[in-house]
Amino acid sequence: MVVTGGFGTGRLALGSRIGFWLLLMAWNAFKWQLWFAWRVRKPADWPRASLAGTLVLNLSLPVEIALCGAAVGEPMRFDPLETWSRALAISAVIIVVASLVAWVLLRRPAAPAAGVPADGLLGRARVAPEALAAVEAEDHYCRVHRRDGHSALIHYRFGDALAELAGLDGAQVHRGVWVAAGAVEGAERDGRRWRLRLAGGAAVPVSATYAPEARRRRWLRAPPRPGA
Structure with a gap:
């Protein structure tokens, strides 16, 4: 995102752009960790928690962008609807890729469990x-x-x-x-x-x-x- 200049950050100086994205990504990683710790209790919970988090956690994104911009000394102007639509598009791509990887891994035949005797x-x-x-x-x-x-x-x-x-x-x-x-x-x-x-x-x-x-x-x- 530093290279592509997402959410209008392409106009920022390189140092400010890097600082902006470090802050925004670190905060979002932290809140997603808290979300999964709260909502996931078994493997089957992951898809539902991911989809719900995509909607709930992205609601505050416009405010987060403004705060991160202020933190690096760059006032950010944004359209909330445009921000949400871009965030949902990015999240959709991530979910699709993660789902495909999981599907491929789950289709692999499971290796026989070591140390479990047939006559045990x-x-x-x-x-x-x-x-x-x-x-x-x-x-x-x-x-x-x-x-x-x-x-x-x-x-x-x-x-x-x-x-x-x-x-x-x-x-x-x-x-x-x-x-x-x-x-x-x-x-x-x-x-x-x-x-x-x-x-x-x-x-x-x-x-x-x-x-x-x-x-x-x-x-x-x-x-x-x-x-x-």
């Missing part, structure tokens, strides 16, 4: 790693939760199951519960404790011992209020 817990439960939601200890058994809502009870030591699952993206959240990262759909309070809501409808507890790891993965966030 998942093999005996007939659950593919990508379909796994959680493993929950029940006495001397392990209940294997699938992301489609089904489950299987297998005679298996939970400690052995943890060793088998070490190569998958997930974490232990309770003394007897391991969850797959891609299966976490949200979190809810259960008194003073947290529970994770998983794909397929299962809900599992999070103990204080393992809560730091769940927080690090940004799983323990209350759902947005209705209408937010």
Whole structure:
């Protein structure tokens, strides 16, 4: 944008133009980070959050342009409607390119998960790693939760199951519960404790011992209020 002189910045001196775009891009990167941190709680939220952000976050763009211009000592004259239309066009191009890249990457065949033996817990439960939601200890058994809502009870030591699952993206959240990262759909309070809501409808507890790891993965966030 420094080279093309977007939003009428082509008339600015090079130093002022660079300063203007550094300020504007840094501020927009910051507010988009805050927006995604607020609105995205699972992978499926990204498209909806991106489209909503394109409309909501661009509303303040005319004011931001004026403030950035003033900051570099260059009063900016602009037409709000023209500014919004250009911003929407730029955002549309970015979203289309990002969607195409994501589509190409998602079409690639997934590599087999390393370290998951065919005769181990998942093999005996007939659950593919990508379909796994959680493993929950029940006495001397392990209940294997699938992301489609089904489950299987297998005679298996939970400690052995943890060793088998070490190569998958997930974490232990309770003394007897391991969850797959891609299966976490949200979190809810259960008194003073947290529970994770998983794909397929299962809900599992999070103990204080393992809560730091769940927080690090940004799983323990209350759902947005209705209408937010």
